[in-house]
Amino acid sequence: MVKWTEEERETIRSVWEKVDIDEVGSQIIARTLIVYPWTERYFGRFGDIFTTTAILNNAKVAAHGKVVLNALDLAVKNMDDIKGTYSALSRLHYDKLKVDPDNFKLMADCITISIACKLKAALSPPVHMIWHKFLYAVVEALNSVF
Amino acid sequence: MVEWTEQERTIITTIFSNLDYEDVGPKALARCLIVYPWTQRYFASFGNLYNAEAIKTNPNIAAHGTKVLHGLDRAVKNLDNIKATYAELSVLHSEKLHVDPDNFKLLADCLTIVIAAKLGSAFTPETQAAFQKFLAVVVSALGRQYH
Numbered sequence: 001m002v003k004w005t006e007e008e009r010e011t012i013r014s015v016w017e018k019v020d021i022d023e024v025g026s027q028i029i030a031r032t033l034i035v036y037p038w039t040e041r042y043f044g045r046f047g048d049i050f051t052t053t054a055i056l057n058n059a060k061v062a063a064h065g066k067v068v069l070n071a072l073d074l075a076v077k078n079m080d081d082i083k084g085t086y087s088a089l090s091r092l093h094y095d096k097l098k099v100d101p102d103n104f105k106l107m108a109d110c111i112t113i114s115i116a117c118k119l120k121a122a123l124s125p126p127v128h129m130i131w132h133k134f135l136y137a138v139v140e141a142l143n144s145v146f
Numbered sequence: 147m148v149e150w151t152e153q154e155r156t157i158i159t160t161i162f163s164n165l166d167y168e169d170v171g172p173k174a175l176a177r178c179l180i181v182y183p184w185t186q187r188y189f190a191s192f193g194n195l196y197n198a199e200a201i202k203t204n205p206n207i208a209a210h211g212t213k214v215l216h217g218l219d220r221a222v223k224n225l226d227n228i229k230a231t232y233a234e235l236s237v238l239h240s241e242k243l244h245v246d247p248d249n250f251k252l253l254a255d256c257l258t259i260v261i262a263a264k265l266g267s268a269f270t271p272e273t274q275a276a277f278q279k280f281l282a283v284v285v286s287a288l289g290r291q292y293h
Contacts, residue, residue, distance in 0.1 A: 027271070034271040035278055052272050109255065110274075116262040117269050125180035126198045128259065132181055 002137045004079055011130040015115065016076045018122065024114045025066035030055050031110040032103075039103055068107070075138050086141040094145045101143050108135040148283050150225055157276040161261060162222045167215040168208075170264070174257040175211035176202045182252045188245060214253070221284050229287045236291035247289040254281040 004012075032039050033055050040049050046061055048054040055061055071089060078085040093099045112135065116123045123131070150158075179186050180198050189195060192206040201207060217235065224231040239245045258278060262269045269277075 031271045031274055035275040052275075056271065113258065113262045113269070113274060116259045117266050120263040120266060123259070123263060125177040125202070128177060129181040 001080070002082065002133075008130045008133065009079060011127055012076060012079065012134045015119065015123070015127060015131050016073070018119055019069070019115060020118075021066055021069045021073070024111075024118060025069040026062035027065065027114045027117075028068060028107065028110050029061045029065040030058075031114060032107045033061065035110065036103070036106045039106065042097065042099055042103075069111075072111070072138065075134070075141070079134075079137075082137050082141040083144050086138070087144065090142050090145040093142060101146050104139045104142050108139050111135065147226070148228070153272075154276040154279065155225060157273050158222060158225065158280045161265075161273070161277060162219060165215070165261075167219070168212050170257070170260055171211035171213070171215035172208035173211070174253065174260045175207055175214060176204075177256040177260060178253045179207065181256060182249075185249055185252060188243065188249075218257075218284065221280070221287070225280075228283050229290060232284070232287040233291060236288050239288060240292045247285075247292055250285040250288050254278075254285055257281065 029043070033043065033049055034052055043049055043061070043064075046058060046064070049058055049061060071086075074085050075082045093101075093104075112123075112128075112131065115131070116128075179189065179195060179201050186195050186201075189207065189210070192210070193204055194200040195204065195207075220231055221228045239247075239250075258274070258281065261277065262274070265273070
């Protein structure tokens with residue numbers, strides 16, 4: 001189980017409360033699809049995701065980013081048992097969605113970049129380090145059933 | 147050989163032409179040492195790296211960060227031949243500095259975050275894609291001479 005200090009909990013919450021799920025959510029899948037185009041294979045039912053313009057204008061892509069961030073919110077609220085909180089999600093990604101787990105890290109990186117664009121200097125190196133630890137725990141938890 | 151579109155070339159050269167190397171270089175390297183603390187082992191002779199404050203104010207780290215950015219500048223100016231441009235640097239990192247090549251990606255990731263924080267919403271997904279493609283080529287070229 002991951003151990004968190006009070007400072008780390010505070011830092012993660014303080015980053016998270018600055019994240020507008022609607023605003024940041026709409027970016028994260030778009031960034032993942034544009035920067036790592038092979039991830040398009042997982043979103044076959046989203047319509048046109050084959051050009052940058054199509055991806056940026058695709059309502060399903062934007063909506064799904066919010067679904068992902070709402071799930072991340074669950075992890076923020078259950079930091080002491082992210083693995084348990086995500087066990088159904090992990091099974092979903094393994095059994096049904098058949099996602100290559102290497103891709104979790106890519107989306108996590110895109111989430112951090114989206115947050116960096118928004119928070120700018122507020123994502124200082126010490127804050128970034130703690131946020132990175134949190135996302136690493138989230139990715140591990142998603143990987144747990146694999 | 148890596149192919150670059152005109153748009154990618156423009157994105158990459160524009161980012162670098164608007165950069166203060168003496169600001170971004172130190173920030174990227176300091177961030178790497180703080181977020182991925184094992185990388186500090188390569189800078190043992192640089193003095194006090196005991197905490198984030200010490201790292202951020204360490205003049206040797208700052209100077210080295212600037213040096214790294216100037217090194218990247220060479221890649222920007224030789225986009226069509228990064229591999230050859232970095233052949234000597236690759237040998238240096240492998241044979242003299244003994245850097246685990248996995249760490250190149252970590253520094254590249256930290257530089258991406260610094261640029262993202264600087265550009266804000268101007269760091270669009272397309273900009274991110276071009277910039278990360280550039281850094282991936284740089285990282286690959288640096289790892290090339292390892293054996």
